Structures are given as structure tokens and as C-alpha cells.
Amino acid sequence: MIRVLLVDDEHLIRGAVAALLALEPDIDVVAQEADGPAALAAARALRPDVAVLDLEMPGMDGVALAEALAKELPETRTVIVTRHARPGVLRRALSVGVLGFVPKTAEAQSLADVVRQAHAGRRYVDPGLATEALLVGECPLTPRELDVLRASLAGAAVPAIARELHLSAGTVRNYLSSAMAKLDAGTRHEAARRAWELGWL
Amino acid sequence: MIRVLLVDDEHLIRGAVAALLALEPDIDVVAQEADGPAALAAARALRPDVAVLDLEMPGMDGVALAEALAKELPETRTVIVTRHARPGVLRRALSVGVLGFVPKTAEAQSLADVVRQAHAGRRYVDPGLATEALLVGECPLTPRELDVLRASLAGAAVPAIARELHLSAGTVRNYLSSAMAKLDAGTRHEAARRAWELGWL
DNA sequence: TCGGGCCCATGACAAATGTCATGGTCATCG
DNA sequence: CGATGACCATGACATTTGTCATGGGCCCGA
Numbered sequence: 001m002i003r004v005l006l007v008d009d010e011h012l013i014r015g016a017v018a019a020l021l022a023l024e025p026d027i028d029v030v031a032q033e034a035d036g037p038a039a040l041a042a043a044r045a046l047r048p049d050v051a052v053l054d055l056e057m058p059g060m061d062g063v064a065l066a067e068a069l070a071k072e073l074p075e076t077r078t079v080i081v082t083r084h085a086r087p088g089v090l091r092r093a094l095s096v097g098v099l100g101f102v103p104k105t106a107e108a109q110s111l112a113d114v115v116r117q118a119h120a121g122r123r124y125v126d127p128g129l130a131t132e133a134l135l136v137g138e139c140p141l142t143p144r145e146l147d148v149l150r151a152s153l154a155g156a157a158v159p160a161i162a163r164e165l166h167l168s169a170g171t172v173r174n175y176l177s178s179a180m181a182k183l184d185a186g187t188r189h190e191a192a193r194r195a196w197e198l199g200w201l
Numbered sequence: 202m203i204r205v206l207l208v209d210d211e212h213l214i215r216g217a218v219a220a221l222l223a224l225e226p227d228i229d230v231v232a233q234e235a236d237g238p239a240a241l242a243a244a245r246a247l248r249p250d251v252a253v254l255d256l257e258m259p260g261m262d263g264v265a266l267a268e269a270l271a272k273e274l275p276e277t278r279t280v281i282v283t284r285h286a287r288p289g290v291l292r293r294a295l296s297v298g299v300l301g302f303v304p305k306t307a308e309a310q311s312l313a314d315v316v317r318q319a320h321a322g323r324r325y326v327d328p329g330l331a332t333e334a335l336l337v338g339e340c341p342l343t344p345r346e347l348d349v350l351r352a353s354l355a356g357a358a359v360p361a362i363a364r365e366l367h368l369s370a371g372t373v374r375n376y377l378s379s380a381m382a383k384l385d386a387g388t389r390h391e392a393a394r395r396a397w398e399l400g401w402l
Numbered sequence: 403t404c405g406g407g408c409c410c411a412t413g414a415c416a417a418a419t420g421t422c423a424t425g426g427t428c429a430t431c432g
Numbered sequence: 433c434g435a436t437g438a439c440c441a442t443g444a445c446a447t448t449t450g451t452c453a454t455g456g457g458c459c460c461g462a
Contacts (some may be wrong), residue, residue, distance in 0.1 A: 012282070015309020016217035019224055081213070108216020142408065155391060158449080172410055177450055187418095188449085189390050190356065343439060359418075370418095372441050378420055389419085 002119045005046065005076075006032045007039040007065070008054035016080075017052070017111070024112045036060030036068075043073055050115050055082035055089065063089060067096040077144040081111070087133035088199025090125065091147045101125045143177040148172055152201050153192040203320045206247065206277075207268070208240040209255035218253070218282075218312070223315045237261030237269075244274055251316050255284035256290065264290060268297040278319040282312070288334035289400025291326065302326045318355045340401045346380040348375050351402050352394040 004021060006029055008014040018029045018049050030046050033039040036059055043051060051069055055062035066078045079100030080093055090101055099118040102111060103126055117124040141149070144165075151161040158176075164167045176188045185191035205222060207230055209215040219230045231247050234240040250355060252270055256263035267279045278324055280301030281294055291302055300319040304313060304327055318325040346368075352362040359377075363370045373394070377389045386392035396402050 010284070010305040012303070012305045012309050013214060013217065013310055014305050016214065016221040018309075019220040020217040023220055049241045083211070102213070105212040106213050108213050108219075111213055144409065157387075168411060170413080171409090173450065174411085175409095177452090180450080186358075186450095210444075345440065368440090369442060371443055374418095374420065375422095378422095381420080387420095 002027045002050060002115060003046070003048045004028065004029045004115060005030065005039065005048040005051045006044055007051065007057075008032075009034050009057045010080075012053070013054075019109060021052075021112060021115070027112060027115060028125070036065045040068060040072070041066060043069055043076060047073065048076055048081060050077045050112075050118050052079045052081060052115065055080055063092050063096060063098075066093060066098050070097040076119065079114055079118050084197075085126070085129045085132075086197055086199030087129075087136040088139060090129060090133045090197070090199065094123075094125070099123050101129060101182075103129060136198055139198070140182050141179055141195065141200060142175075145175045145182075146195075146201065148175040149179055149188075149192045149195050152176065152188045153196055153201060203228050203251060203316060204231045204247070204249045205229065205316060206231065206240065206244055206249040206252045208235070208237075208252065208258075208280075208400050209224060209233075210235050210258045211255070215256075221309065222253075222313060226311060228316060237266045238357075240266060241273070244270055244277060248274060249277055251278045251280060253280045253282060253312075253316065256281055264293050264297060264299075265300050267294060271298040278322065280315055285398075286327070286330045286333075287398055287400030288330075288337040289340060291334045291400065292332060293400070295324075295326070300324050302330060304330060330381070337399055340399070341383050342380055342396065342401060343376075346376045346383075347396075347402065349376040350380055350389075350393045350396050352401060353377065353389050354397055357395050 004027055006014055006018055008017065011034065014032050014034070018032055021029050023025045031042045033042050035057060051064050053065055062080055066080060067079055069076055076117055078098045079102065080098050081102050081104060081106050083101045093101055099122070100114040102114050106126060114124045147165055148161055151164060156164070158169050158172050162172045165172070176191065179195070180186070180188065180191040182193045185193045185194055205228055207219055209213055209218065212235065215233050215235070219233055220308045222228045222230050231249055232243045234243050236258060240252070254263050254266055263281055267281060270277055279299045280303065281299050282303050282305060284305050294302055300323070301315040303315050307327060308383055313383055315325045348366055352365060359370050359373050363373045366373070377392065380396070381387070381389065381392040384392045384395045386395055
């Protein structure tokens with residue numbers, strides 16, 4: 001029997017996925033949680049075999065939660081389920097030890113398979129996702145460029161970013177400009193959006 | 202037995218919700234479709250009692266699909282399930298005859314209840330959602346302002362918008378400016394985002 | 403040690419952006 | 433009828449934004 005912890009902030013979806021997994025004779029959903037801290041607490045208490053995490057959650061990032069789980073409970077395998085799979089996020093997830101990575105557009109029945117693979121210690125990444133991540137390649141942005149893009153994504157104005165990072169306004173514009181060139185975007189907002197979509201922020 | 206058609210572009214989630222509804226003895230999921238046209242075809246062929254639609258779908262808008270269903274198959278009741286419930290969208294959905302409106306954060310077990318309510322011809326709207334929609338009130342934007350915001354949301358530049366709407370560039374900037382004032386946003390992008398979040402686009 | 407890349411900063415300049423004052427049409431209401 | 437106000441439209445103006453050229457300091461690898 002594979003004991004599973006399910007984490008998703010959307011109650012209805014969480015319950016639905018639990019129902020789906022409950023159909024499998026060898027899988028037992030032992031807990032459902034809605035956020036990172038609660039999930040950590042439940043994991044400590046129950047020591048599940050596999051944790052199935054939704055990536056999009058308010059508050060704690062799904063990857064950060066996976067990292068915390070890996071650190072505290074190395075014997076618990078992790079599977080991440082996500083809506084829009086951003087290549088950079090996949091990369092980060094794998095680097096913190098996540099074993100399974102499945103988009104919500106995958107076949108319904110595949111989730112149980114991935115859980116079994118993870119339980120056996122085998123990696124499974126959606127093939128389409130993996131090739132996309134390979135195609136995109138490494139992030140070409142410098143640390144400073146990532147800084148200004150992150151601030152820009154939150155909607156901050158140039159002077160505010162400059163103050164926050166202790167830079168001059170011109171310098172901030174420069175980083176934004178070079179980031180825009182690398183992402184071939186016409187505006188800072190577009191650049192920030194693309195960088196986010198690629199999972200680089 | 203309530204015969205249900207399930208429409209959601211995310212395969213895994215669709216299967217999970219189907220599993221959830223299948224637990225109910227009086228509900229039978231007779232078909233699952235991934236997009237608007239396929240859903241319409243299935244509905245024509247099977248004449249389900251209730252259609253459960255996800256709002257966020259590529260291509261056809263969930264509300265548009267609900268409207269088409271209501272026109273072609275008035276005896277089929279419609280329930281909409283959504284991630285982020287935008288007030289204006291709720292308004293539009295109700296005006297085209299949607300009976301149920303449930304956010305994905307609702308209790309898992311509530312979906313079956315809403316389906317039963319809809320099947321009986323009764324309306325059910327998530328209470329929190331309804332009050333929010335009331336609080337927000339009517340959209341204060343003029344038709345032209347909505348036009349430019351819509352175009353702006355897609356990322357179009359001012360000259361392009363001007364050509365598309367047969368206006369001068371200055372006029373387009375004007376509409377954007379007044380919309381920004383009404384939504385108290387500092388930039389056109391912020392204004393467009395807020396208008397979208399309120400369901401006005 | 404000698405590039406080369408990254409980081410920081412500046413000034414100048416063209417283009418895009420947001421604001422304002424203004425005027426036109428049209429329906430409503432006193 | 434005349435006044436009012438909403439909507440539509442334009443052009444002028446100052447500010448912001450993105451680009452470019454330039455230069456100095458720093459650290460790492462060849």
C-alpha cells in the first residue's frame with residue numbers, strides 16, 4: 001500500500017484527485033492539506049511514502065515545499081502536478097530531488113502510474129515537458145537582470161526598484177533593457193512575463 | 202439518475218472530477234470533453250441533464266459555451282466551475298442562464314449538491330462570490346474604454362490599437378488614461394489587468 | 403598577467419506614454 | 433427651449449521609457 005499526502009489549495013480539485021487516486025487498490029490517500037506549513041506538519045506526523053504537490057499555491061512555492069520535504073523527510077518521494085509547466089521550474093524541481101513532474105493536461109490515469117514510479121524511486125517526467133525544457137536551455141540572464149525583472153514583475157516603478165537594489169535609475173533601465181534584448185521583448189512588462197513563463201523568476 | 206456532461210481542458214482534472222461525481226449514486230457522467238466544439242457536439246448527441254463547464258479554456262470562453270448550450274439545448278442545465286471567480290463573469294454567466302457557479306476552492310462534496318440543485322432547476326451561487334459581485338457593482342467603463350483595454354490586454358501597441366479602431370493615437374491614449382483613472386491604475390497594463398480581474402473584459 | 407565577462411554608473415537622445423484643455427454630438431430633464 | 437452631462441475625439445505638452453555609447457572596477461580562467 002502506497003501512503004500518499006495530497007497538497008493543493010483548491011479544495012474541490014484536491015478532493016477530486018483524492019477520489020481518483022482512491023480508485024487504485026494499491027494507493028491510500030492518508031492526508032490532504034491546503035498549504036505549505038500544514039503539509040509539512042502532516043508529513044512530519046504521518047511520514048507518507050509519496051507527496052503529491054500542486055505547484056500553484058498562494059504563499060509557499062511548490063518547489064520550496066518540495067525542498068523542505070526533501071530535507072526533513074528524505075524517505076518521502078515527491079511528485080509535482082502543475083497547470084502550466086514552465087521549463088525553468090521543472091529544472092529547479094528536479095535539482096531539489098522531485099521524482100515526478102506531471103502537467104494537469106496529462107492523461108487522468110497517468111497520475112497513479114507516476115506515483116507508483118516515484119514510490120519505487122524511479123524518476124518520471126512528462127516527455128513533452130522534458131523536450132521543451134531542453135529546447136529552452138539555460139537561463140541567459142545575469143543575477144542583476146533577474147533582480148530587476150523580479151521587481152518589475154511585481155509592478156514596481158524604476159525609482160522604487162533603484163532604491164530597493166541601491167542602484168541608480170539609469171542602471172536599472174540598463175538591466176531592463178539588456179534583459180529585454182535577451183528575451184526579445186518590447187517592454188519591461190513583456191520581458192518580465194516571458195521570463196516568468198520560462199520559469200526563470 | 203442525473204446524466205452529466207463534463208467539460209474541462211485539463212485531462213487529469215477532468216478525470217478526477219469525474220471520479221468524484223461517480224461516487225454519487227444518483228449521478229452518471231455520460232461524457233467528458235476538452236473544448237467547446239466537442240462539448241457542443243457531445244451535448245447534441247447525448248442531451249445530458251446537466252453540463253459542468255470549466256471557465257478557463259483555450260479557445261471558446263466558458264460563458265460563450267454556456268450561452269450556446271442554452272440556445273441549442275434549453276432543457277440542459279448548466280453549472281460553471283472556475284478557478285478565480287471574477288465578479289463580472291458571474292454576472293454574465295447568470296444572464297445567459299447558468300444555474301450553478303462554484304469556485305474550485307469550494308468544498309469537494311459541494312459540487313454534487315450544486316449539480317443536483319441545477320438539475321432541479323434551482324439556482325446556486327457560492328455565497329462569498331455573490332457578495333463580492335454585489336460589492337464590486339456595475340462596470341463604470343464606457344464601450345470605447347473597454348475596447349482599448351481589451352486590445353491593450355493582448356499587448357497591442359497604441360498605433361496598432363488606433364488603426365484597429367479607426368481612431369487617432371491621441372484618442373486611444375485618452376481612453377486608456379480615463380480608464381486608468383476609473384480603475385485607479387498607474388499604467389495601462391495595470392488598468393487592463395484589473396479590469397480583467399473584475400471580469401469586465 | 404592579460405583578456406573577458408559581469409557589475410555599476412553616467413549622459414544624451416528618440417520614442418512612447420500619460421495628462422490636460424478643448425470642442426463636437428446627442429439624449430435627458432427642468 | 434436651454435442647460436446639463438455623458439460619450440467621443442483631437443492635438444499640445446511634459447514625463448517616462450528604452451537605446452546607445454562610454455568608462456571604471458572587479459574577479460576568474462587561460
